[in-house]
Amino acid sequence: MTMLKAREIALALREGRTTPHDVLETCLAAIAERDANVGAFCALDPAAGRAKARGGDFGGTALAGLPFAVKDIIDTRDLPTAYGSPLFAGYRPRADAPVVGQALRAGGLLLGKTVTTEFAFLKPSQTRNPRRLTHSPGGSSSGSAAAVAAGMVPFALGTQTGGSVVRPASYCGVTGYKPTYRLLPALGMKTFSWHLDTMGLFAARVTDVAFAASALTGRDLSIEGFGTAPRIGMLATARDASASADAHAALAAAARAVEAAGARIVPITLPEELEAADAVHGTIQDFEAALALMDEFTHHRAALSEGLRAHLEAASAITPEAYDEARRIGKRGRHVLGTLFGEVDALLTFSAPGTAPEGFASTGSPMFNRLWTLMGCPTINITGLTGADGLPMGVQLVGRFGRDRAALSLAALVEGAIAV
């Protein structure tokens, strides 16, 4: 099961060393072989894909016909969009989400929709972890992470509100990149929390997500070198005791590797303002979810899962005062984080408390991701390490708000150091 390398394949497409048809057939063959077991896709139209591969004019585009998949929380005009809910079964949005439009404009070929949990929240989906089918792929971007891990597609779009990009990427052993808040437009998706929902990307390696993000946004986010030794902050937080022994071992191994590669390691204890911000993520998320899903909660309550219904019931009791105070705490946290990035170029921390959970009762915990979603800064799951059970164990690099190219470049440095 080899992952497809988005950048290499796109360059081969641009140079005529392969064709959109051949790349698409590789994807479709992998899907035919593995997706009955993995369950990453919820909508697929091979005939339409083949017609696009034959008839598409990809001349001069960055992606040159490269196939991609889209989490089914994001609208597509040519494929149904169900948001992981029976309420929207067969729903056909009128328009592509702008981020899908950006991928198409860059010469991407929309291959299919990937499974999301119900409204991108916590209820586990049918998707299985392609690294071990008895284990969870994580959520809520379950299908996007699994599809990339299983070599079914070179890159995929996902979203993160708590930890829905970095966590499944860690569990499935792929690179997950949550860009700075609103670098990718978050329109045309089913909103859960407007201050948190963030579009993200999955691909094989850091260079592949950087390549895809450059193509979509028209910005140069390619990996660059460093004049001086970068300073990597090794973060200590109140949640570290919840990470498994092998998660600690993996993070320590990453630190040793990156130090050996020439970076300076700086121990950092998470400031109390940021611990406070971490604690209010749920207040912001849930207050907004109660508004964003108000129509479903009011008119279609019986069609929601029991867990989501109970969660929204509790959420609707959050007072505006509690929410406003949580927003102020978040703002203070962003200010303190800005100061912290005067001392370090990036932070390194856990992607998840451990490897993928066995079974399908839970998609795992976003406890190491939610603060960074609230801060809006770029985060990347770096893959290459392994837990005691032999499953992938990612580490998470946190970059400075708006400095996505630097964050990706530092993540590539860590990735390279781990691989040595």
Add this chain to the structure above:
Amino acid sequence: MTMLKAREIALALREGRTTPHDVLETCLAAIAERDANVGAFCALDPAAGRAKARGGDFGGTALAGLPFAVKDIIDTRDLPTAYGSPLFAGYRPRADAPVVGQALRAGGLLLGKTVTTEFAFLKPSQTRNPRRLTHSPGGSSSGSAAAVAAGMVPFALGTQTGGSVVRPASYCGVTGYKPTYRLLPALGMKTFSWHLDTMGLFAARVTDVAFAASALTGRDLSIEGFGTAPRIGMLATARDASASADAHAALAAAARAVEAAGARIVPITLPEELEAADAVHGTIQDFEAALALMDEFTHHRAALSEGLRAHLEAASAITPEAYDEARRIGKRGRHVLGTLFGEVDALLTFSAPGTAPEGFASTGSPMFNRLWTLMGCPTINITGLTGADGLPMGVQLVGRFGRDRAALSLAALVEGAIAV
């Protein structure tokens, strides 16, 4: 033509001194009498409204059955939503926008949809100014401002991306309130620019918008008194020469009145960082519009007005670098504005360059509004003054980000002072 006072009517409803049926009939009678000339409404279902007035359970709610209207850029499940474009003629969204849900939850009775310009941009609509039918009501919330001015509805929802709440409010002689960015959720509307689009409210007086905003958000935004004399900054900007002589006279009259009422007047020259921010509003708006309307521009270009088509054509040439730089300039501006609000409690400036333009070639200029939309701070059009042509001439109060109750209370102070 008397405006309906939202707060008084709601209190009468709560106390049983009138009924939802009677209030609704008053609205429907005003619409029947005037809307053939004014053209404020684009969707109206009197039978459904009457059924709701009869059958609705408004017990214990803040609005107690008070009718309201919704700008047709905002989704409603019970009435069609066309976004001012033939592309969406007859479109029926699946869900109410959360802000509509908030109004319904507060006991509001949805009366109808009010005319918006095409996708809330500049193309004039069919609506006429109820103060003088030969004149523009302003845009893009043309119908909401006109409906309140003509006494057809006690309050209405609108949106502002440049000056689409404050400007039509000024032209039509009603109170227009643009709250702090995201105080009212901006989901379920047709996005033009996600960093700028802001939900707003129209009603007769400041106390009425404050009342409606309190009901919708569950926050106490009611008018409060001042312990010490408030400091009102009289703003001088690079655009002041574009305001008419009677606009200058109205603003000076407002300053004298508020000073006589006990406030301290502080002359303020707009800092250069804020002049710079003003200048980049269009870059942010248009770069985002090219993405937000990408689907329409790609697939339905012929159905867009010539003006919007040309605008989006030009917008799609804005580089990501120019946009990113504009965003940085905006951020710097917000920082400087925060400092400025250490010296004053509010700023007072023009709502528009003058009274409503004659004819229907243009909806007027947002030149005095766009900076504040970009800054995200609360602004209120205060009515009560008149231009040389006898039409309403509003003045604009600008409050501190997140301090909406203080901004509304200061606006009420100015309104009261003008009326003396």
